[in-house]
Amino acid sequence: MTWQPNECVDDLTNPIQVLGGYEVHRRTADQETDWEPVLCETGIPADAGYALVGSVESLDEVGWVDDTGLSFGVTYCYRVVTRYGDGALSLASEEVCGRIRKDVPVMTRASVLTTSESGSVLAGWSPPTELDTVAFPGPYRYELWGQPMDGSGLAPAQLWTSSTADALSGLDTTTVLTALNTESHAWSLAIHLRSDTVLVGLPPAATTPWLTFTPDDNRLRLDVQQGVPWRVASYVVERQIPTGGPYVVLDTVEVPMYVDSNLVNGATYCYRVTTLGAYDDPTTESPLVNLSQEACARPFDYTAPCAMALEVAADCEVERDTLRWSPVPGCDSDDIVGYNIYWAPFMGDSLTLWRAVDNPDDTVAVFNEDDVLGTIAGCFVVTALDSLLPGPDGNLRRNESVSLDTACVDNCPYYFLPNVFSPNRDGPNDAFRAFPWKFVDSVNVAIHNRWGEVVFHTNDPDIGWDGTYLDTGEALPEGVYFYAATVYTRRLVGIVPERFSGQIHMVRGPSGTSD
Missing domain, CATH: 2.60.40 (Immunoglobulin-like)
Structure with a gap:
């Protein structure tokens, strides 16, 4: 226009x-x-x-x-x-x-009769009602062309031809095509009319309805694919009840999709769908009834449980993290059987599994409870797990929720040194030691005399200097010594060095032993 x-x-x-x-x-x-x-x-x-x-x-x-x-x-x-x-x-x-004049035949039926590798399809068409018989005189014959919708890209081939007649009214308008694989793919069919040897137009093709499945937890989604030149108004969904028994209508819907729920995971269910349609032309038969192939599928649980909202409370005094989690608001999962807790010691590190929780009622965990990790810093994620069940390939599988919240906490390092000790072998305070420390990875401590000579060096956070000379083990005289320390603390961002220095008063006093 x-x-x-x-x-x-x-x-x-x-x-x-x-x-x-x-x-x-x-x-x-x-x-x-x-x-x-x-x-x-x-x-x-x-x-x-x-x-x-x-x-x-x-x-x-x-x-x-x-x-x-x-x-x-x-x-x-x-x-x-x-x-x-x-x-x-x-x-x-x-x-x-x-x-648009109806001067060519139009497809009306592309319906699966039997489903197998050598199945059959009912093909039907409506003859032209406004054919220019002067331009296209008899004799006439129909040819039915088709191609498999299997992605192979094969060109349409002639599947059937009618007898010849001088008038269109003398020709059949339906035929049954056999030896077609209706189990693996749909078929596209197109009807051609010949006036003697001349092809009269190229009307559009129609495909057999093709049923596909999307399995999920206790449900199957059915989708119907059909390419036709008429309007499809409704879809009649049927299922064998029980499987292997007669087909029973489940519902009639107006969209090419249906969800069958309340099924048993792993069980087999078989379906077929009838499409009902019509041309806008009132002279063409209506409704146009076409059946899909018969197809079976099994539901499997592909739905992940709810994501977990996580809170982490750090307690530096007792060197513990308390993790608490629960489903995010508005989400309800009835098949959670456990949880995975993931931890990364530093921000930006990859999360690795820290603990698997097998009881769905356990929603609290304590990190570093046994004081073996030496840190409470890190980033945490909790995911939910559902049941371990056989998948489509027979192997056991389960679904894990998305990791919604990543909660990160930091350490609060503590490292202090005394300013006096008495290495007189009387028991108390015989060595220069750090006070009880927390969240220290390593140290670099050097102790100097008043002339700047290094008399002791260690990487041990406890230090443990007994007042002897580094090279000879000879007892050093009492007096003032100086230390320079680099303490490598464990923080969320990584190992962080902290530097400080100070004085040490070595007081020998009376010996606690006698020769």
């Missing part, structure tokens, strides 16, 4: 003109309407009986091709509205109608 541009377009400012376009609205002639735009009424009201079927994104383009869901033999009526760059709409155009 083409149209003359709105007479106001040339007077528009450049931005409004550049961003403008057209909207195309359509109705079928049998959907009667008495709507006509009144003075200053812009656009087309939603209840006027028209549907927006297309748009043109430039005011310079004054034409559009409608190929959206059209049927042979139906009259379609159109109006065009100008859409300006600022979103404003023009008055609607006058209505113009057009009709």
Whole structure:
């Protein structure tokens, strides 16, 4: 269709003109309407009986091709509205109608009769009612062409041909195709009419309904794929009850998707779907009934449990972290059987499994409870686990929730040195030792005499200097000594050095032993 541009377009400012376009609205002639735009009424009201079927994104383009869901033999009526760059709409155009003649046969049936590697399909079509018999005189014959929808890219092949007749009324309009693999893929079928040897048009193909499954926890999602030139109005879903028994209708839905729930994970369920459709042309048979293949599937639990909200409370005094977790608000999982707790000692490190919790009621854990880790710093994540069950391949599998919260806490390092000791071998205070320390990875401590000579060096955080000379083991005289320490503390960001220095008073006093 083409149209003359709105007479106001040339007077528009450049931005409004550049961003403008057209909207195309359509109705079928049998959907009667008495709507006509009144003075200053812009656009087309939603209840006027028209549907927006297309748009043109430039005011310079004054034409559009409608190929959206059209049927042979139906009259379609159109109006065009100008859409300006600022979103404003023009008055609607006058209505113009057009009709696609039914001068070729159209597919009506592509229905699976038996499902197997050598199955059968019922093919049917409606003959042309407006064929130009002068341009296309008899004798006539039909040819049915098809191709498997298996992704192989094979070109359509002729699967069947009718006898020849001088009049269309003398030809069959259905046939059963055999030896087709209906178990592994759908089939695309197209009917061709020949006038003697001349092909009369190329009407669109139709595919057999194809049923696919998405398994989940105690449920199966069924999706129906079908490419046809008519409108599909509803889908009748059937299941064998019990499996291997007769088919029973579960529901009739208006969308090509259905979820069958309350199933048993790992059990087999078999289905088929009947699609009901029609052309807009009232002279074509209706409803158009087509069956999918029969297909079976098993539900498996692919739904992860709820994510866990985590809180971590650090207690530096007792060197413990207390972790508490619970499902995030609004989430409810009834199949949690355990948890995984992951830990990274430093921010940015990879999380590794610290502890597996097998009791779903245990939602508290204490980190560094046995004082073997030497740190309470790090980042934590808790995930939930559901039941360990056989998967589609027979191997045991389970679902793990996403790691929603990463909670990080830091250490509070503690390291102090005394300023006096008495290495007189009387027992108390015989060695220069650090006070009880926390969260220290290592140290670098050097002790000097008053002339700057290093008399002792260690990397042991406890130090343990007994007042002897580093090289000879000779007892050093009492007096003032000096230390320089670099303490490498364990922090969330990594190993952090802290430097300090001070004086040591070595007081020997009376010896606690006698020669």
